Amino acid sequence: MKQSWIKHGRSLRGTLRVPGDKSISHRAVMLGAISQGTTLVENFLMGRDCLSTIACLKAMGAHISIKDDNLLEIKGSGLKGLRPPLGVLDAGNSGTTLRLLSGILSGQGFKTVITGDRSLRKRPMDRIIKPLSQMGANIYGHDGSCYPPLTIEGGNLRGIEYRLPVASAQVKSAVLLAGLFARGPTRVIEPVPSRNHTELMLQSFGADVTIRENSITLKPGPQLTGQHVKVPGDISSAAFIITAALIVPGSEVIIKDVGINNTRRGIIDVYRQMGADIRTVNQSYWGGEPVADIHVRYTGNLKATEIKGNTIPLLIDEIPAITVAACTAHGTTVIKDAAELKVKETNRIDTLAAELNKLGTGIRTTDDGLIIEGPRPLTPARVDSHGDHRMAMALAVASLVAGSQTVIENTDCIDISFPNFFELIKKLQ
Ligand code: S3P
Numbered sequence: 001m002k003q004s005w006i007k008h009g010r011s012l013r014g015t016l017r018v019p020g021d022k023s024i025s026h027r028a029v030m031l032g033a034i035s036q037g038t039t040l041v042e043n044f045l046m047g048r049d050c051l052s053t054i055a056c057l058k059a060m061g062a063h064i065s066i067k068d069d070n071l072l073e074i075k076g077s078g079l080k081g082l083r084p085p086l087g088v089l090d091a092g093n094s095g096t097t098l099r100l101l102s103g104i105l106s107g108q109g110f111k112t113v114i115t116g117d118r119s120l121r122k123r124p125m126d127r128i129i130k131p132l133s134q135m136g137a138n139i140y141g142h143d144g145s146c147y148p149p150l151t152i153e154g155g156n157l158r159g160i161e162y163r164l165p166v167a168s169a170q171v172k173s174a175v176l177l178a179g180l181f182a183r184g185p186t187r188v189i190e191p192v193p194s195r196n197h198t199e200l201m202l203q204s205f206g207a208d209v210t211i212r213e214n215s216i217t218l219k220p221g222p223q224l225t226g227q228h229v230k231v232p233g234d235i236s237s238a239a240f241i242i243t244a245a246l247i248v249p250g251s252e253v254i255i256k257d258v259g260i261n262n263t264r265r266g267i268i269d270v271y272r273q274m275g276a277d278i279r280t281v282n283q284s285y286w287g288g289e290p291v292a293d294i295h296v297r298y299t300g301n302l303k304a305t306e307i308k309g310n311t312i313p314l315l316i317d318e319i320p321a322i323t324v325a326a327c328t329a330h331g332t333t334v335i336k337d338a339a340e341l342k343v344k345e346t347n348r349i350d351t352l353a354a355e356l357n358k359l360g361t362g363i364r365t366t367d368d369g370l371i372i373e374g375p376r377p378l379t380p381a382r383v384d385s386h387g388d389h390r391m392a393m394a395l396a397v398a399s400l401v402a403g404s405q406t407v408i409e410n411t412d413c414i415d416i417s418f419p420n421f422f423e424l425i426k427k428l429q
Contacts, residue, residue: 001409001410002410002411002412003407003409003411004396004407004408004411004422005407005408006396006399006406006422006425007404007426007429008399008401008402008403008404009248009400009401009404010429011248011251011252011298011429012244012252012425013250013252013253013428014253014254014427015253015254015255015256016253016254016255016256016427017233017255017256018234018237018238018258018418019043019045019046019047019233019234019237019419019420020043020045020070020231020232020234021197021231021234021235021236021259022045022047022049022050022236022237022417023096023169023195023197023234024197024201024229024231024232024259024289025041025044025045025053025231026049026050026053026094026096026097026100027100027173027197027198027201028041028044028229028231029041029044029050029053029057029064029074030053030100030101030104030177031201031202031205031224031227032064032074032227033057033062033064033074033076033077033081034076034077034078034079034081034082034104034180034224035205035223035225035226035227036077036078036223036224036225036226037076037225037226038073038074038226039072039073039074039076039227040071040072040073040074040227040228040229041071041072041074041229041231042070042071042228042229042230042231043070043230043232044070044231045070045231045417046066046419047416047418047419048093048094048415048416049093049097049416050094052091052092052093052097053091053094053097053101054066054072056085056089056090056091056097056101056114057082057101059085059086059087059089060082060083060085060089061077061081061082061083062074062076062077062081062082063075063077074226076226078224079107079181079224082104082108083110084108084110084112088113088114088115089101089112089114089115090114090115091114091115091116092116092120093116093117093119093120093387093389093413093416094116094416095116095120095170095344095345096170097116098114098115098116098148099125099128099170099173099174100170100173100174101114102114102125102128102132102139102152102174103132103173103174103175103176103177104177104178104180104181105152105154106132106135106137106139106152106157106178106181107137107154107177107178107182108154108181109154109155110153110154110155111152111153111154112152112154113150113151113152114149114150114152115149115150119345119388120148121148121149122147123147123148123344124146124147124343125141125146125147125148125150126141126144126145126146127166127168127171128170128171128175129145129146129150131160131162131171131174131178132152132174132178134160134162135157135159135175135179135182136156136158136182137153137155137157137178138151138152138154139151139152154181155181157178157181157182157183158182158184159182159183159184159185159186159187159218159220160175160182160186160187161186161187161189162175162186162187162188162189163189163191164188164189164191165191166191166340167191167192167193167312167340168340169194169196172188172190175188176188176198176202176209176218177198179218179220180202180207180220182220183220184220185217185218185219186217186218186220187216187217187218188215188216190214190215190216191214192214192309192310192313193262193263193313194263194313195261195264195313196211196261196263197261197289199211199216200287200288201229201288202218203288204227204288205224205225205226206222206223206224206225207222207224208220208221208222227287229287230286230287232257232258232259232286232289232291233255233258233291234418235259235264235265235267235318236317236318236390236417237418238258238294239267239317239318239321239322240321240393240394240421241255241428242255242267242271242278242294242296242321243321243322243324243325243397244397244400244425244428245296245297246276246278246296246298246302246325247298247302247324247325247328247397248298248400248401249298249300250298251297251298252295252297252298253295253296253297253428254293254294254295254296255293255296256293257286257291257292257293258291258292258293258294259286259290260280260283260290260291260292260294261289261290262290262314263314264314264315265314266311266312266313266314266315266318267315267318267322268280268294269311269314270305270307270311270315270322271322271325274302274303274305274325274326275301275302275303276296276299276302276325277296277297278294278295278296278297279294279295279296280292280294281293281295301330302325302328302329302330302374303329303330303331304326304329304330304331304332304333304374305326305329305333306333306335306336307319307333307334307335308335308336308337308369309337312337312338312340316338316340316341317344317390319335319341319348319370320348320352320393320394321390321397322335323335323352323356323370323372323394324356324394324398326372326374327356327361327362327363327372327374327376327378327398328374328375328401329374329375330374331374332371332372332374333371333372333374334369334370334371334372335369335370335372336366336368336369337368337369338368338369338370339367339368339369341369344388344390345389345390345391346386346387346388346391348388348390349365349366349368349369349370350365351391352370353365355391355395356383356394358381358382358383359378359379359380359395359398359402359406360376360377360378360379360402361374361376361378362374362376378401378402378403379402379403380399380403380404380405380406381402381406382406382407382409383399383407383408383409384408384409384410385409385410385413386410387410387413389413389414389418390417392408392410392411392414393414393418393421396408396421396422400425
């Protein structure tokens with residue numbers, strides 16, 4: 001397993017782009033495969049998770065070719081074009097692949113089994129099994145029908161109205177994607193808004209989708225039509241560069257063309273609240289998605305904050321990065337209402353506290369979040385990502401101020417979402 005060291009103390013300066021958005025990349029290739037005509041996806045994230053989605057779709061006969069420079073071409077075969085796979089579908093480490101594809105598989109007239117790696121096989125699937133069963137799919141998991149592998153016998157679905165018990169874009173998306181294959185409309189009602197890429201992209205592919213406050217209604221009928229999708233830079237990857245620039249003295253970085261969708265930009269608003277010098281400029285739209293350049297400059301006066309409630313889904317994947325920044329901020333930062341962190345690639349409440357505390361931080365866990373006492377001087381140690389890509393990058397960023405003897409174990413997982421992370425950090429140093 002790969003270990004990494006990173007040069008510490010050197011300021012980060014320069015202009016860069018981060019790879020394409022993971023959530024949008026998954027959705028673009030899935031919708032492309034079930035559309036009619038050709039879909040081109042520019043700036044597709046060639047990370048391990050999105051490659052798992054491609055492999056699963058190809059196993060069902062989808063025509064997907066990887067062209068140069070992160071360009072993907074999908075020759076769609078329409079809503080009825082997928083074929084039964086010969087073996088078990090493997091979603092690898094990717095919850096998005098497994099949960100969103102389950103929505104599509106529930107609409108197919110054949111049986112599939114879908115599974116994943118050790119981490120994914122521990123993540124809860126009852127949250128999708130329940131609504132997809134209500135729609136008429138025969139879908140079962142392991143261990144009380146909660147965990148992968150899932151066996152799905154689809155077809156003959158009916159539309160439902162479903163109130164999500166937790167804010168989860170993956171569950172919302174699974175239900176909406178199944179709704180494409182159902183009789184009658186499907187409505188999903190969210191407790192608080194979660195990332196809305198599925199509904200935006202469904203609209204741009206020609207689906208009949210209406211979005212009203214917390215409810216999204218899809219009326220089946222229209223075939224989807226292949227599109228040209230340009231994927232914005234992933235704000236969840238940019239989060240680690242932004243955080244590095246905020247904590248390493250003398251840093252100043254511009255990240256070009258980052259997606260700043262309202263349902264994803266919580267980190268920018270929270271960092272502003274903490275007193276950071278962070279600005280978005282050159283805003284434009286790529287399809288329905290807002291994009292901007294992010295300028296961030298070290299000032300050395302971050303202050304603690306409270307992060308809770310409706311804000312949590314807007315920055316759920318950025319909490320590892322934000323926690324590192326909070327360790328350097330003045331005062332006590334409280335993160336609550338974030339129990340969903342326990343069911344990510346690792347239990348991020350526990351792993352963040354356990355691993356960052358090895359570097360001398362003052363983090364306590366609660367039932368639904370973290371309490372972070374700052375600032376404390378970080379000191380070198382041997383830390384472990386536990387195979388969680390965002391943990392590995394959070395630890396790498398912390399090591400920039402913790403000292404050069406810090407060793408991060410298990411960093412190969414970074415290519416799940418940000419394959420050139422270390423290369424970009426080195427270029428900025
Ligand atoms: C994602 C939704 C979020 C997020 C995950 C990606 C998506 O998960 O944490 O990394 O692409 O829909 P939940 O739906 O479980 O909140």
